[in-house]
Amino acid sequence: MRRYCLLLPFLLLSYLGLGxxxxxxxNPAAGHYATVRGVKLYYETYGKGAPLLLIHGNGGTSKDFSQNIPYFAKKYRVVALDSRAHGKSTDAGDSLSFEMMADDCAALLTQLHLDSAYVLGWSDGGITALILAMRHPSKVKRLAATGANLWPDSTALMPELWQQMQRGYREGKNQTFTDPKRKNDWKVFLLDWKEPHVPLTALAKIKTPSFIIAGDRDVIRPEHTVAIYQNLPYAWLWIVPNSGHGTLQEHADEFNRKTDAFFQARALPMKAK
Structure with missing residues (x-):
């Protein structure tokens, strides 16, 4: 035990980027747990400055932001979360919803004594970011959402993805999952199969300045992304050229700069009606 304690400082230094x-x-040097709303959430913190909450996509973890955290940690206090039922965050419940995850985010910010934060969400994380701004508007300074959709069908999702999800549902709907991991994976899958259900008209409630992003070859239909942008009172739109769903990874440098510029912009005019 003592030997481990003596080695720990050197391990932490190596994790912090020395070689x-x-x-x-x-990352044990940055990782923390918080019991929030009956769930043990894992998150990592990096940097100092205004808080920035990162929310990953379906089946992902905070690791998905490995190309973004180093940039933002230079000027923000980054909080990279593993959403409930993902990564190191536990969730013994049988159900999962975007509203639950948005409420988790709000509660985590409160527990960290953060009145509000900038929010960057990818895919399901983008959906969570929008719902967080609807349910807890005071918690969100500005939000960036890339690859988000408002409902789960072929009018929002590209045909290939929708067909893949239909096959997945047919294969799993009659199975009984006894293995905890497979049971959890099925619950996570059902989240995107059943949800979200956010009407475009509900976006008018979001007064938070929003940056809506998607790749020009995203799994989200481009017209759906544009509709999200058009129904938000204060918003920027960026369709990333030569990009799939992973805009923040495929074009990390440009993504980081443009998202930071949005967060730091002095004013965002309301779009003309």
């Missing part, structure tokens, strides 16, 4: 890549998503 080794930082193990985002599994």
């Amino acid at each position: 080794q890549a930082v193990p985002y998503g599994n």
Whole structure:
């Protein structure tokens, strides 16, 4: 035990970037747990400054932001979360919803004594970011959402993805999952199969300045992304050229700069009606 304690400072220094890549998503130098709304949430913190909450997509973890955290940690206090039922965050419940995850985010910010934060969400994280701004508007300074959709069908999702999800549902709907991991994976899958259900008219409630992003080859239909932008009172739109769903990874440098510029912009005019 004493030997481990003596080695720990050197391990932490190596994780902080002295000769080794930082193990985002599994970093003992930055990782923390918080019991929030009956769920044990894992999150990592980096940098100092205005708080920035990062929310990953379906089946992902905070590791998905490994190309973004180093940039933002230079000027923000980054909080990279593993959503409930994902990564190191536990969730013994049988159900999962975007509203639950948005409420988790609000509660985590409160527990960290943060009145509000900038929010960057990818895919399901983008959906969560929008719902967080609807349910807890005072918690969100500004939000950036890339690859988000408002409902789960072929009018929002590209045909290939929708067909893949239909096959997945047919294969799993009659199975009984006894293995905890497979049971959890099925619950996570059902989240995107059943949800979200946010009407475009509900976006008018979001007064938070919003940056709506998608790749020009995203799994979200481009017209759906544009409709989200058009129904938000204060918003920027960026369709990333030559990009799939992983805009923040495929074009990380440009993504980081443009998102930061949005967060720091002095004013965002209301779009003309």
